[in-house]
Amino acid sequence: MLSRVADSLYWINRYVERAENISRFAEVSEAMALDCPPGSAEPWQPLIDASGDRALFDALYPGGGPDQVVEFLVRSEGNPSSIVNCIAMARENARQIRDVITTEMWEQINGLYLTLLESEGFWDQPPQEQLREIRRGCQLFYGITDATLSRDLSWHFGRLGRLIERADKTTRILDVKYFLLLPSPEEVGGVLDELQWISLLRSAGAYQMFRQSELGVISPKAVATFLLLDPVFPRSVRYCLDRIHDTLQVIAGRSVPGAPEELECLVGLTLARWSYTKIDALIADGLHEAIDALQRDLNNLHALIHTRYFVLPGSVNPEDNPGAPAAQASVSVSATSHDLACAPA
Amino acid sequence: MFTDYRPNKGYDEYFSAGEQPRSALKPLLSSLGALGLDQLNRNHAAAGMLLKRLGATFRLNDSGGRVGERILPFDPLPRLISSGEWQRLERGLTQRLEAIDLFLADIYGDQSILRDGVIPRDDVESSQGWRPQLQGFTPPLGKWCQISGLDLVRDGQGTWRVLEDNLRCPSGVAYFLENRRVMKRMFPSLFSGRTVQPIDSYPSQLLQTLRDLAPWTDSPRVALLTPGVFNSAYFEHSYLAQQMGIPLVEGRDLACEDGRVWMRTTRGLEAVDVIYRRIDDDFLDPFVFRKDSMLGVRGLMEVYAQGRVAIANAPGTGIADDKLIYAYVPEMVRYYLGEEPIIENVPTYLCARPDDQAYVLAHLNELVVKAVSEAGGYGMLIGPHASEVEILEFAEKIQANPRNYIAQPTLELSTVPSLSEGELYPCHVDLRPYVLRGKQAWVTPGGLTRVALKRGSLVVNSSQGGGCKDTWIVEETPC
Numbered sequence: 001m002l003s004r005v006a007d008s009l010y011w012i013n014r015y016v017e018r019a020e021n022i023s024r025f026a027e028v029s030e031a032m033a034l035d036c037p038p039g040s041a042e043p044w045q046p047l048i049d050a051s052g053d054r055a056l057f058d059a060l061y062p063g064g065g066p067d068q069v070v071e072f073l074v075r076s077e078g079n080p081s082s083i084v085n086c087i088a089m090a091r092e093n094a095r096q097i098r099d100v101i102t103t104e105m106w107e108q109i110n111g112l113y114l115t116l117l118e119s120e121g122f123w124d125q126p127p128q129e130q131l132r133e134i135r136r137g138c139q140l141f142y143g144i145t146d147a148t149l150s151r152d153l154s155w156h157f158g159r160l161g162r163l164i165e166r167a168d169k170t171t172r173i174l175d176v177k178y179f180l181l182l183p184s185p186e187e188v189g190g191v192l193d194e195l196q197w198i199s200l201l202r203s204a205g206a207y208q209m210f211r212q213s214e215l216g217v218i219s220p221k222a223v224a225t226f227l228l229l230d231p232v233f234p235r236s237v238r239y240c241l242d243r244i245h246d247t248l249q250v251i252a253g254r255s256v257p258g259a260p261e262e263l264e265c266l267v268g269l270t271l272a273r274w275s276y277t278k279i280d281a282l283i284a285d286g287l288h289e290a291i292d293a294l295q296r297d298l299n300n301l302h303a304l305i306h307t308r309y310f311v312l313p314g315s316v317n318p319e320d321n322p323g324a325p326a327a328q329a330s331v332s333v334s335a336t337s338h339d340l341a342c343a344p345a
Numbered sequence: 346m347f348t349d350y351r352p353n354k355g356y357d358e359y360f361s362a363g364e365q366p367r368s369a370l371k372p373l374l375s376s377l378g379a380l381g382l383d384q385l386n387r388n389h390a391a392a393g394m395l396l397k398r399l400g401a402t403f404r405l406n407d408s409g410g411r412v413g414e415r416i417l418p419f420d421p422l423p424r425l426i427s428s429g430e431w432q433r434l435e436r437g438l439t440q441r442l443e444a445i446d447l448f449l450a451d452i453y454g455d456q457s458i459l460r461d462g463v464i465p466r467d468d469v470e471s472s473q474g475w476r477p478q479l480q481g482f483t484p485p486l487g488k489w490c491q492i493s494g495l496d497l498v499r500d501g502q503g504t505w506r507v508l509e510d511n512l513r514c515p516s517g518v519a520y521f522l523e524n525r526r527v528m529k530r531m532f533p534s535l536f537s538g539r540t541v542q543p544i545d546s547y548p549s550q551l552l553q554t555l556r557d558l559a560p561w562t563d564s565p566r567v568a569l570l571t572p573g574v575f576n577s578a579y580f581e582h583s584y585l586a587q588q589m590g591i592p593l594v595e596g597r598d599l600a601c602e603d604g605r606v607w608m609r610t611t612r613g614l615e616a617v618d619v620i621y622r623r624i625d626d627d628f629l630d631p632f633v634f635r636k637d638s639m640l641g642v643r644g645l646m647e648v649y650a651q652g653r654v655a656i657a658n659a660p661g662t663g664i665a666d667d668k669l670i671y672a673y674v675p676e677m678v679r680y681y682l683g684e685e686p687i688i689e690n691v692p693t694y695l696c697a698r699p700d701d702q703a704y705v706l707a708h709l710n711e712l713v714v715k716a717v718s719e720a721g722g723y724g725m726l727i728g729p730h731a732s733e734v735e736i737l738e739f740a741e742k743i744q745a746n747p748r749n750y751i752a753q754p755t756l757e758l759s760t761v762p763s764l765s766e767g768e769l770y771p772c773h774v775d776l777r778p779y780v781l782r783g784k785q786a787w788v789t790p791g792g793l794t795r796v797a798l799k800r801g802s803l804v805v806n807s808s809q810g811g812g813c814k815d816t817w818i819v820e821e822t823p824c
Contacts, residue, residue: 002598006611095400096574099586099593103399110400153611253612309611 001153005100007310008093009154012101012109013161015090019083020138021169022051025203026073026083027131032199033066044069050176051081070127083134084116102148105141112137153251160247160305167240168298173204174227175291178220194218201226209233224287225279237294241271244301251309263304270297346378347762350769355757356503357771358424369427369819372538377422380534386767389421392531401523401584403577403807417520418812420763421532424774424794428542431818434497434505435788437687438780441674442493445510445665446782447681448674449489453479453661463680464673468697471748472670473718474513474663476626478633482650484659485558488782491657492551492621494518494792497688497776499759506691506756508775510671512662514623518779519581520813521793522547522588528815542790542818547779548588550787551621555589557783558655559618567591567619568608570599572628572640582623596624601644606654619655620645626660668717668751669695692754696747705752706743709736712752714743727803729755758803761814763796773797775805776816791816 029047044066048057051073060078061068076082080089091113098106115122115137123130142162149155177200197218201207204227213230215222230236245267252264260268274294282290352360359370366374377385393416396402402414426434451458452469453476459466469475494515496508525544529536552567559565571582573595586593592608599617600607607614622629628638633646648654664670672693678686694701694712705712709728716724726739743750760771778792794814795805805811 001611002592002594003609003611004595004598005592092574095579095583097593098400098580098583099569099591103587106400107398111398114397157611251611 001100001157003310005097006153006157007306008097009100009157010161010305010310012090012093012097013158014165015086015093016109016138016141017162017165018081018169019086019090020135021166021173022073022081022083022086023131023134023138024205025050025173026070027128027135028199028202030070030128030131032195035195046176046180047073050172052172053079053081074131075123087113087116087134087137100154102144104144104148108137108141108144112141156247156251157309160244160251163240163244163247164298164302166235167237167244168295170204170227170235170237170240171291171294173200174224175288177203178224179288181220197223205235206233221279221283224283228282229274229277229279231275238274241267241274245271248305261308263301263308266297266301266304270294270301346382347374347769350762350771352771353757353760355501356499356759358499358759358761358774369425369821373423373425373535376535376537380532382767382769385421386764388531389419389764392419392421392527395527395531396523399523401520401580403580404575417807418798419524419527420772420796420798420812420814421528422762422764422769423528423535423815423817424761424776425817425819426791427821428818429821431790434688434778437505438495438778438788439786440678440682440684440687441495441507441510442490442780442782442786444677444681445512445674446489448677449659449662449665450483450487451681452664453482458677458680461680463676464670468669468673468748469664472664472667474626474661474665474667474670476634476661476664478646479659479661482661485560485652485655486784489659489662490665490780491554491558491659491782493658493780493782494777495780497778497792498691498756500691501757503759505688507671507674507688508691509668510665510674511777512658512665513625514578514658515777515779516578516581516623517777517793517795517813518547518789519584521777521779521789521791521816523584524793524813524815539819544790547789548585550781551585552589552591554781554783554787555619555621555655555657558657561653562618565618566616567621568594568599568617570594570596570620570622570624570642572596572624576623578623585621591621596628596638596640596642599642599645601642601648604648604651604653606642606645606648617654619657621657626663629656629660666718668693668715669697669748672751691756694752696743696750696752701752702743702747705750706740709740709752711755713755714739714750714752717749717751723808725804727755730803755803758797761794761796763798763812763814765798765800770800772800773803773805774814790818 025047029044033044047069048054053072056079057064057069057072060076061072064072072079072082074083077085079085087109091109094101094106094109112134116134122133125133145155145158149158181196181200197220198207201210201223206227210218210223210226213226213233215226226233226236228237231238231242233239248263248267350360352364358367359374360366396416396419402416404414448458458464459469490512492515494511494517496511497505498508499505522544555567556565567589568591569582569586571579571593573579576582583593594608598609600609600614602614606617606620608617624640627635628640630641630643630645631638632643634641645654646660649656649660672690672695675686675690678684694705696702696705705714709726710731712728714726714728719725726735728736731739758773758775761774762769763772765772774794774796776792776794779789781787794816795807796812796814797803797805797810798812799810802810
């Protein structure tokens with residue numbers, strides 16, 4: 001598979017996953033907001049922190065309220081991670097590799113893009129309907145991908161992008177909401193607003209599966225356990241790391257393990273760290289610190305994947321290709337959502 | 346439905362001069378009548394949406410932003426050509442390309458046609474498409490043009506003529522294929538009562554043609570080389586790569602090392618045997634052609650010269666796109682094949698010849714003048730539609746650089762009813778059939794019919810408000 005194509009597949013899936021996550025937690029917050037007293041900033045401001053875009057938001061919308069938060073997350077042109085921009089970037093990457101993805105995948109992502117950009121009635125719907133339709137559009141894209149694309153490298157690179165983005169978003173949602181709802185460790189087990197915790201679970205798409213799990217009663221500890229360490233819930237950190245590990249092994253295609261490369265070391269160690277641990281130990285050592293470290297690991301993982309698979313071998317360096325025109329720049333962005341920037345296009 | 350339809354004075358392909366429907370058209374006209382104009386208009390709008398969703402778009406500029414993508418306007422009324430007539434055209438196209446191929450082999454080889462004085466040496470060597478670097482070179486199978494798209498027109502009498510030869514990277518074949526798909530989906534009832542020759546085998550034929558070029562291996566690796574996503578024909582490049590299941594590569598995905606061409610993949614370098622290039626000669630290899638090319642591959646021509654990669658079409662074929670060289674093609678047919686051309690040229694005046702130039706300058710208001718190396722409807726003067734000022738400007742241009750201009754009588758191109766502002770209007774059309782030449786020659790059944798949707802316009806190019814139609818090759822007698 002062409003390195004450039006692998007890069008695009010990875011990013012299409014990251015962008016679609018990002019758009020899906022944003023639409024889900026914005027949808028949940030829309031519903032929550034109706035239960036909040038008028039004028040209160042809750043539950044909007046944490047959404048900005050959860051996506052790691054506080055500085056950008058303050059620059060674009062100084063003193064912005066709930067309406068601006070929604071605008072920023074959903075339609076803002078200035079926010080590279082807004083839903084509309086994510087879908088536009090996913091679609092642009094898809095356009096570049098239309099020969100590799102199936103026609104049905106292309107029709108879905110292109111159709112979603114056209115709906116957001118051009119469909120007259122779309123933005124006249126109630127906000128939760130808009131967000132639901134976007135979320136379903138993203139989910140349909142995965143469904144079509146899984147039902148039509150061969151399980152060759154293209155599928156694996158796509159899945160890799162999806163999983164890394166998902167792990168990142170789940171931890172961000174947990175990180176922000178957890179500490180907002182639970183200002184000090186002493187309050188563990190104290191009075192809690194069950195509605196708020198339900199909304200946290202819903203934001204991560206985890207409410208029903210949490211209820212069905214053996215954890216049962218909603219408590220901060222149970223919620224953290226589920227989102228971080230559950231072995232079978234497809235949005236938990238541990239689950240995502242497990243599949244990232246598998247996917248990278250398939251991509252590396254080594255039947256006999258040799259001396260591990262840097263990338264293998266990192267993914268193996270990270271998986272082990274989140275598989276062989278207990279929630280009590282994580283909380284005792286500082287949950288926030290653990291999540292921070294995980295996010296750093298995910299960023300490093302991305303960087304290693306990038307150098308290992310997307311820019312090799314002997315790619316044109318700037319000396320060979322002085323002043324490459326915009327037409328040559330691929331549509332890719334930096335690793336994390338908070339310092340995400342479009343390539344000049 | 347056709348009660349208000351009035352054909353122009355030229356040749357209408359639906360109705361004869363007495364405004365009687367041509368016999369082959371009867372089943373279609375009755376299906377159209379059953380559909381009705383309102384439904385036709387509704388389905389037409391839906392077809393536009395479908396094409397957009399399929400992404401059959403081209404970009405108007407290089408903005409790369411959220412704007413500037415457009416579909417090629419699609420007209421739902423098909424154009425019919427009888428299979429008997431088509432067989433003759435097929436033979437004519439095959440004959441013409443055979444002659445052009447021999448011409449290319451000759452001028453880059455022995456140059457007998459120049460020594461025999463059939464074509465002036467200077468007319469060849471002054472062409473922008475002339476690539477002296479390729480002299481003495483023999484491409485795989487000894488053939489130069491694997492994929493061509495010739496532009497045919499019917500004049501006021503309905504006679505078919507060749508208007509242009511496109512031998513570098515003729516585009517439009519994806520629209521040709523997609524139009525049929527859209528027609529079947531949106532207007533199935535129009536197909537009833539007859540068999541239309543299917544066109545779906547084009548991608549397989551194209552792949553076979555390309556694979557034929559690498560006799561050194563049983564499993565040739567073929568790639569399609571595109572300038573990238575900002576190219577206006579990018580949709581077609583990705584579409585064809587997808588249909589053939591071959592990688593779509595950009596210059597930066599390829600590298601030349603150890604006398605071979607390689608693709609950069611996630612598992613290292615993989616060899617490439619055949620390149621279907623959709624970029625111009627000038628940009629193929631900065632070592633040999635334009636030094637500032639960012640789109641090509643360094644060292645490609647050296648590997649090509651050693652016969653370790655095939656390129657289709659062969660570099661150097663562009664000289665036959667020169668509209669001055671076009672004028673000599675009937676001579677080539679006689680010279681190389683000893684036959685008379687089955688499809689004639691449009692009569693052409695060469696401004697490089699003093700007599701022709703004097704005639705052209707005296708009749709500019711009647712003629713169409715074209716710059717020899719321009720395409721896409723640019724660099725053109727349509728005398729009868731031009732202002733005094735434009736005519737004077739062109740007269741100066743011709744005198745300053747006569748080699749650069751040819752002139753042709755303004756043809757009353759044939760018309761086909763088309764939807765224009767919600768009504769049926771006789772719009773002018775041309776036809777671009779595609780010809781593949783690997784070990785075997787193969788002509789698409791029909792081709793891309795381009796239509797000048799602006800009322801009264803003679804320019805069918807998409808850059809100038811043109812659209813396209815589905816083209817049906819049908820048996821003489823309806824089944």
